Amino acid sequence: MSASRKYAAEHLMSVLLAPVVSEKSTMVADKNRQYVFRVAESATKPQIKAAVELMFKAKVDSVQVANVKGKEKRFGRFMGRRRHWKKAYVCLAVGQEINFASLE
Numbered sequence: 001m002s003a004s005r006k007y008a009a010e011h012l013m014s015v016l017l018a019p020v021v022s023e024k025s026t027m028v029a030d031k032n033r034q035y036v037f038r039v040a041e042s043a044t045k046p047q048i049k050a051a052v053e054l055m056f057k058a059k060v061d062s063v064q065v066a067n068v069k070g071k072e073k074r075f076g077r078f079m080g081r082r083r084h085w086k087k088a089y090v091c092l093a094v095g096q097e098i099n100f101a102s103l104e
Contacts, residue, residue, distance in 0.1 A: 007050050015043045015051040019100055020087060032091065035098055039065075039088045048088045052098075059093040 017038045019025075025036035039048055045063045052060050066089070070082035092098070 007047060009054065012047065012051040012054050015040050015047050016055065028089065033094075033096070034089045034091045037088045037090060039086050041084075041086055043086060043088070045088075048090065052090050056098045058096040058098055061091045061093050063091070064089040 017040060020036040020038055022036075028034045028036065035052075037048070037052075043051075043065075045065060048063050048065070049060045052058065066087045068085050068087050070084045073080050073082060
């Protein structure tokens with residue numbers, strides 16, 4: 001049974017929020033066949049794997065997840081904090097790739 005059949009497609013569409021585009025994520029993509037995504041706070045590794053396989057039709061090898069702490073920011077004399085978020089490193093199988101430029 002494939003991972004995407006365990007979860008409702010509507011739910012999987014809300015798991016991946018956006019690709020993270022940075023120097024580090026570009027370097028990781030070239031070196032390790034990994035793609036970096038901003039994901040929902042409640043997303044689990046199996047859900048992230050199923051969402052990538054559903055949306056991009058690519059076979060996923062593994063998923064690593066990191067919780068990113070929000071930075072403290074100052075607004076005049078008041079201290080504030082940006083929100084925490086979750087980042088997922090998705091490693092694709094050999095021969096698989098995701099091309100963000102061709103997506104609409």
